[in-house]
Amino acid sequence: MSECLFCKIVKGDINLSKVMETENVLAFNDINPQAPVHVLVIPKVHISSITKVQKEHSALISDMMQVINEVAKKTGIVESGFRVVVNHGENAGQAVPHLHFHVLGGRKMTWPPG
Ligand code: AMP
Numbered sequence: 001m002s003e004c005l006f007c008k009i010v011k012g013d014i015n016l017s018k019v020m021e022t023e024n025v026l027a028f029n030d031i032n033p034q035a036p037v038h039v040l041v042i043p044k045v046h047i048s049s050i051t052k053v054q055k056e057h058s059a060l061i062s063d064m065m066q067v068i069n070e071v072a073k074k075t076g077i078v079e080s081g082f083r084v085v086v087n088h089g090e091n092a093g094q095a096v097p098h099l100h101f102h103v104l105g106g107r108k109m110t111w112p113p114g
Pocket of ligand 1: 005014016029030031032033040086087093094095096097
């Protein structure tokens with residue numbers, strides 16, 4: 001089975017536009033941005049989907065929330081507002097089976113989403 005795309009990014013096998021990194025979390029610019037700011041926040045460890053998050057991941061998920069807030073500060077979207085999205089499965093259009101939070105900002109976004 002071929003290795004997960006985001007695991008390859010974590011290993012440094014694929015180029016990334018890094019926004020920030022901690023011991024367990026990586027944040028990088030989405031290759032196909034849907035907003036002026038579109039950053040992906042991922043755990044370095046492979047978790048295939050939000051549905052696979054376990055109690056043992058509590059500290060990691062908390063770290064990811066901290067990173068999301070740091071990314072928002074770093075990219076200047078705290079005041080104007082931003083959106084955090086997790087896609088799971090076909091109906092949501094999940095394309096990469098490695099947990100990731102989309103951090104989107106820099107423009108007005110509609111609600112509800114399409
Ligand atoms: P999702 O549809 O929620 O699984 O989102 C996957 C995201 O990964 C999409 O927004 C893609 O544009 C993004 N993506 C795919 N390959 C790369 C890459 N090599 N570097 C950065 N982002 C990527």
